[in-house]
Amino acid sequence: MDFITNYYFDFGVMGDEFSRVLDGFWLTVKLSIISGVLSLAWGLVLAVLRQLPGRALAPVRWLTIAYIDVFRGVPLLLVLLLLSGFLSAAQFEGVIPRELGLPTWFGETSPFWWGVMGLTLTYGAYMAEVYRAGIEAVPRGQMEAARSLGMNHGQSMRFVIVPQAVRKVIPPLLNDFIALMKDTSLVGILGALDVVQVGFDVQTEQINGSALTLGALMFLVITIPLARLVDWLIARQQRKTERGGGPSAGTSGDVEPRPAGPPATGMAGA
Amino acid sequence: MLRLEGVHKRFGDLEVLRGIDLDVAGGQVVCVLGPSGSGKSTLLRCINLLEPPDRGRILLEGREITGKTTADDRNYVRRRVGIVFQQFNLFPHKTALENVSLAPQKVLERQGAEARGKAEALLDRVGLSDKINEYPERLSGGQQQRVAIARALAMDPHVMLFDEVTSALDPELIKEVLDVMRELAAEGMTMVVVTHEMGFAREVGDQVVFMDGGVIVEQGGPAQVLDRPREERTKRFLGLVLER
Numbered sequence: 001m002d003f004i005t006n007y008y009f010d011f012g013v014m015g016d017e018f019s020r021v022l023d024g025f026w027l028t029v030k031l032s033i034i035s036g037v038l039s040l041a042w043g044l045v046l047a048v049l050r051q052l053p054g055r056a057l058a059p060v061r062w063l064t065i066a067y068i069d070v071f072r073g074v075p076l077l078l079v080l081l082l083l084s085g086f087l088s089a090a091q092f093e094g095v096i097p098r099e100l101g102l103p104t105w106f107g108e109t110s111p112f113w114w115g116v117m118g119l120t121l122t123y124g125a126y127m128a129e130v131y132r133a134g135i136e137a138v139p140r141g142q143m144e145a146a147r148s149l150g151m152n153h154g155q156s157m158r159f160v161i162v163p164q165a166v167r168k169v170i171p172p173l174l175n176d177f178i179a180l181m182k183d184t185s186l187v188g189i190l191g192a193l194d195v196v197q198v199g200f201d202v203q204t205e206q207i208n209g210s211a212l213t214l215g216a217l218m219f220l221v222i223t224i225p226l227a228r229l230v231d232w233l234i235a236r237q238q239r240k241t242e243r244g245g246g247p248s249a250g251t252s253g254d255v256e257p258r259p260a261g262p263p264a265t266g267m268a269g270a
Numbered sequence: 271m272l273r274l275e276g277v278h279k280r281f282g283d284l285e286v287l288r289g290i291d292l293d294v295a296g297g298q299v300v301c302v303l304g305p306s307g308s309g310k311s312t313l314l315r316c317i318n319l320l321e322p323p324d325r326g327r328i329l330l331e332g333r334e335i336t337g338k339t340t341a342d343d344r345n346y347v348r349r350r351v352g353i354v355f356q357q358f359n360l361f362p363h364k365t366a367l368e369n370v371s372l373a374p375q376k377v378l379e380r381q382g383a384e385a386r387g388k389a390e391a392l393l394d395r396v397g398l399s400d401k402i403n404e405y406p407e408r409l410s411g412g413q414q415q416r417v418a419i420a421r422a423l424a425m426d427p428h429v430m431l432f433d434e435v436t437s438a439l440d441p442e443l444i445k446e447v448l449d450v451m452r453e454l455a456a457e458g459m460t461m462v463v464v465t466h467e468m469g470f471a472r473e474v475g476d477q478v479v480f481m482d483g484g485v486i487v488e489q490g491g492p493a494q495v496l497d498r499p500r501e502e503r504t505k506r507f508l509g510l511v512l513e514r
Contacts, residue, residue, distance in 0.1 A: 145359035145418075148318055149373035150349040150425055152341060159372060163363050 006208070013210040017202050021211050024198030025218045031112060031194065032181040035119035039180065040173065042120055043127025048162070050128065051135055053153050064128075071125035077186050079122055084114040084190050115187030123180045130172045134165030171233045178223050178230075195219070271296040271460050272317065272429055277326035277336075279312055286312045288484040289326070294429070294477075297458045301471035301492070304481035305507060310464040313481070314431045317462065318351040319344045331428065349377065352422030353431040356438050358414040360406040360421070366393060367402040370421045378425070385424075392420040396450050412443030416450055423454075430454065432463040468511060472496055480504045 014021075049064040071079070088110070091101020103113040138161050146156035188197030195215040202211035272294040279287040286309045294300050302310050315321040317328060319335065328336045335347045361369050370389035374380045380388070393402050396416040406414050415435055422430060432451065436444040448470050455461055455474045465471060471478050471492055478495040480488045480503075488501045499505045 139359075141355060141357055141359035142361065144320055145355065145361070146373075148320060148348050148351075148353045149421065150345050150377040151373055152345055155376050159376060160361055164361075167363065 008209055008213045010208050010210040013202070013206060013208050014214045017198075017211045018214070020202070021195060021198055021214050021218070024193055024195035025215065027112070027192065028181070028184050028194045028196075028219075029222075030108075031115055031119070031184045031187060031192070032177070035116050035123065035184070036177050036180055038116065038120040039123035039127050039176075042124030044131055044162070044166075046124055046128035047131035047135060048157060050132060051157070068125045068128050071122050072129070076118060076122045076183055077189065080115065080118040080186055080190060083118050083121070084111070087114060109192060111187060111190035111192035114190055115184065115192055119180060119184065119187070123176060123183075126176050126179075127173060130169050130176060131165060133172075134167075134169035135161055137168055138164045168237075171230045171237070174226060174230045174233070178226050181223065182219070271298070271331060272462070273327075273329040274313075274317070275327045275329075277313070277316055277323045277328060279309075279316055279321060279323050286484050287316065287323070290481075290484075290486060292479065292486065292489075294460060294462060296460055298476045299455045299459075299461045299463060299474050300477045300479060301475035302462065302464045302479045302481060303466070303468075303471065303495075303507070304487075308481040309484040310481055311433050314353065314433050314462060314464055317429075317431060318353050319347050320353075345377075349425055350428045351431060352425060352427035352429070353433065354415070354418050354422055354435045356434040358406070358411070358418045358438070360414050360417055362406050365403050365405055366398060366409070366417045366420075369406070369417055370424045373421070374424050389420070389424060392423055393417070395423075395453075396420045397446070410443060411439045412446045415439065415443075415447045419447075419450055419454075429460045429462065432461065432465065434464050434466065436465070436467060466511065468496065468508075480507065482507070 046064055046068060049060055050068070052060055087096070087101040090096045091098045102110045104110060105113060142160055142164065143156055146160040151159070184194055185196035188194050188200070195218060196212070199212035199215040203209050274290050274292040277287055277290040278285070290313060292300070302313065304310050312321060316323045319339065322339065323336055326336065327334055330347060330350060335343060361372070364372060367386060367389050370392055371385040374385040374388065375382060390399070390402060393399055396419055398413060398416055398420070401409060401413060406417070409417065436447050439447065444467070448467060451461070451463070451470070452474055475492045477489060478492045479486055480495055480499070482503050488495055488499060488504045495504065496508065499508060
């Protein structure tokens with residue numbers, strides 16, 4: 001029993017390694033925020049590309065769908081390994097500039113930036129699907145109203161559809177952000193000293209897992225409040241919908257028209 | 271002003287419009303009546319190219335807007351043809367004022383202050399000067415529909431289309447919307463109005479068109495079509511409506 005508590009909760013180890021673990025966690029936070037923001041933007045770009053209208057743009061839609069399918073369908077670790085391997089090999093061979101293959105922007109290491117790229121490529125695909133659900137949940141009449149006012153497709157998306165869609169999907173996007181934050185731990189395999197890697201190093205050196213436990217606690221300090229925030233946002237949205245005062249009340253097709261005129265003799269709404 | 275020649279539209283196997291000919295002179299109000307599924311709404315949606323017709327021609331101020339149209343053509347049409355929908359379709363994330371001033375700013379590239387000034391004047395005209403900063407969810411159906419009319423007018427349309435704009439409203443809210451439309455007609459706006467409001471058609475309509483099964487069954491002055499219909503189908507329809 002003592003062995004178990006000592007292995008996980010050795011306060012001596014925690015105290016000695018605290019600043020090292022905290023440095024690792026700071027790297028995890030930076031990695032999460034930069035990748036999170038880039039994924040949000042990249043995901044939105046993908047979602048909008050996927051919704052482009054017209055036959056001429058069908059190839060763009062197909063390519064976007066293929067991209068999303070591939071990156072949602074393969075493990076992030078595999079993406080990270082392939083990407084970092086390719087970039088370092090390509091700069092070594094002179095195929096791409098050294099600054100791109102071994103990036104050290106803003107004083108961060110190459111593994112850090114490879115991680116940002118891999119996380120963004122993968123989570124952009126996840127988030128694109130979330131945005132798509134939001135875009136499709138905006139009533140069709142909104143696009144028609146915008147177009148009938150002379151706005152083109154791009155303007156209608158930018159000023160009418162996307163702002164409404166984003167509001168609807170903030171909770172699932174935050175859920176994806178929580179998942180992304182946890183997945184930053186995979187970047188350790190490329191050599192980044194994130195909180196999990198630091199904790200693992202300590203465990204290997206001292207045969208004691210307390211630094212990892214400490215890292216877990218640091219994660220929870222962020223992820224639990226975020227999860228509660230998601231719950232709260234969802235509950236708030238539900239309340240709005242239930243009392244009928246939701247953002248789309250009276251403007252969507254869910255308002256039953258007053259039966260006016262003669263009984264329907266054919267297809268309604270034609 | 272607006273001329274339709276043999277307009278056809280089908281959705282899959284369903285032929286919704288089967289050859290519509292219609293002439294609307296400048297300043298005229300044409301009221302379109304007919305049972306559900308007769309193609310009235312589709313007709314309006316064809317006129318502003320939300321649903322491009324499959325066959326036939328539509329001319330707006332002498333210029334053909336059907337056939338091979340580019341995105342620019344469609345946007346040209348939609349700037350000149352305003353439409354108001356049954357379900358209002360206001361932008362829920364924007365205030366009444368922003369709903370009205372958005373398209374003029376983005377499409378006509380009017381300056382913010384100018385577009386807002388004009389939007390305020392339009393909202394005043396539809397009797398909502400005290401609601402300019404409200405979001406749609408805080409407005410009644412009648413108020414929302416009046417904002418929607420102001421929003422369409424903000425683009426300075428030459429023709430206004432009304433698609434059963436009072437059908438989703440509680441009975442006591444219908445009049446306030448019809449009053450705005452009456453005023454608009456009196457000011458000389460060219461209007462095509464799909465409606466079940468017989469009183470409005472009789473009073474405001476210069477022409478009444480009765481549609482059924484994707485064709486125009488009968489058209490003429492309101493007194494002629496509503497009081498002395500020649501066609502059996504028109505009589506039956508009017509009988510059903512007036513029984514209520």
